[in-house]
Amino acid sequence: MLLLTCPWCGPRDETEYHYGGQAHVPYPEDPAALSDEEWAQYLFYRDNPSGPYAERWSHSGGCRKWFNVVRDTRTYDFLAVYKPTDPRPEIEVTR
Known part of the structure; x- marks a missing residue:
């Protein structure tokens, strides 16, 4: 199982x-x-x-709010989580 951190509720199961x-x-x-x-x-x-890809996610089993994440498509790692009103964070890619 993966943990994803909601900006409002904290870490929860995927x-x-x-x-x-x-x-x-x-x-x-x-x-x-x-x-x-x-x-x-x-x-x-x-x-x-x-590599890093900005996506929208909804915490449908919790607060039901939308937020953005940057996820590495090669590893499925969540690199950043941020509110929709915030700009996309700069992520350095290491290979």
């Missing part, structure tokens, strides 16, 4: 959380002006890096 996709994806400024291809890009296409 089963209390739900993954919410890539973090920091801005909503389109003028959604009505988007073509079908642009909507598809916004809705379905996400980054897929090898």
Whole structure:
């Protein structure tokens, strides 16, 4: 089991959380002006890096609040946890 630290509740078992996709994806400024291809890009296409990746998570089994994490996609290690109002922390990658 993995422990994930909620910014409000503290460390909890991974089963209390739900993954919410890539973090920091801005909503389109003028959604009505988007073509079908642009909507598809916004809705379905996400980054897929090898290494640190910013994600959204919800503490669905606890406070039900959303927060962001930076997770290493190679090791599944959670490198940082932060509130949605905070900027993404800079993470140094060591190989």
